[in-house]
Amino acid sequence: AKNGLIALLENSSDLPAARKALEPLLKSEPQTVAADKETRKDSVADRLENRLQVAAERMPVFARRQDLQAAVNLTYNYWRDRLLGITSSTARPVPPSAYQATMELIELVLRYARSKEMPVIFYLAPMRLSVQPNPNLPSDVTRFRQDVPTLCRRYGVTCLDYVDLIPENLWTNYPDFDGAAGQRDFAHFTGAAHKKLAEQLASDTGAQLTQRKSE
Numbered sequence: 001a002k003n004g005l006i007a008l009l010e011n012s013s014d015l016p017a018a019r020k021a022l023e024p025l026l027k028s029e030p031q032t033v034a035a036d037k038e039t040r041k042d043s044v045a046d047r048l049e050n051r052l053q054v055a056a057e058r059m060p061v062f063a064r065r066q067d068l069q070a071a072v073n074l075t076y077n078y079w080r081d082r083l084l085g086i087t088s089s090t091a092r093p094v095p096p097s098a099y100q101a102t103m104e105l106i107e108l109v110l111r112y113a114r115s116k117e118m119p120v121i122f123y124l125a126p127m128r129l130s131v132q133p134n135p136n137l138p139s140d141v142t143r144f145r146q147d148v149p150t151l152c153r154r155y156g157v158t159c160l161d162y163v164d165l166i167p168e169n170l171w172t173n174y175p176d177f178d179g180a181a182g183q184r185d186f187a188h189f190t191g192a193a194h195k196k197l198a199e200q201l202a203s204d205t206g207a208q209l210t211q212r213k214s215e
Helices: 002-010 016-026 033-042 044-057 065-084 096-115 138-154 191-214
Strands: 121-124 158-161 171-173 184-189
Touching: 002 016, 002 096, 016 096, 096 138, 121 138, 121 191, 138 158, 158 191
Parallel strands: 121 158
Antiparallel strands: 171 184
C-alpha cells in the first residue's frame, strides 16, 4: 500500500496538500516482509521490547491503557467544553488548510480510480442545516457543495447531493446518559433516515450499477 501511495503521489506533484497529509505514512523506506522479519530476528532490542510488552500486558493498568486514554480524553473534552461554553451547536469553521488537503485527497482518490478503471459514485452526506445555531457555516457548506461536484465532473464521476435529504424530524439528539445530554446531534440520524438514504441511493444509482454488472 505504501509503495502504491508513493507511486501515485509521484505522478501528482500538483497536489502538495495531499502529500503533506500523507507524509506520516511515507516517512520510512518501504521494506519487504522477508527483510523486516530478518531485521526483527537479529535485533536484540526488538526481542527485549517484545518480552517487556508481554510482561506489561499482564499488569491491569497497562492491559487497559487504551480504555484509560479514552477516559482521560473524554474527561478533558467534557471540562473544556463546559468551561468554554462549547456545545454541539457551536460554529466550527473549516480551516483553509484542512479544506485544501481534503479536496486534494479526494482528487487523489479519483485519479487512482481512473488509473484502475474503477467505477466511482460520490454522494454528499445529509447535513442537519434546518436548525440554528448550527456548527456548519453556510459559506463552508456552499463551497463544499460547489467544489466536490465540479471536481467529480472533471473526472466523469457521478456526484449526488443529499445534503438536504433528511428532514429535521428524522435527526437525533444526545440521550440523557451522554455527556452532551439535551444537545442536538449533528452527526447521526434515525433508522428511518438511514432507510430513506439507502432507498434514494438505490433509486439514483440502480440503473448505473445494473449496467456495470451486465458489462
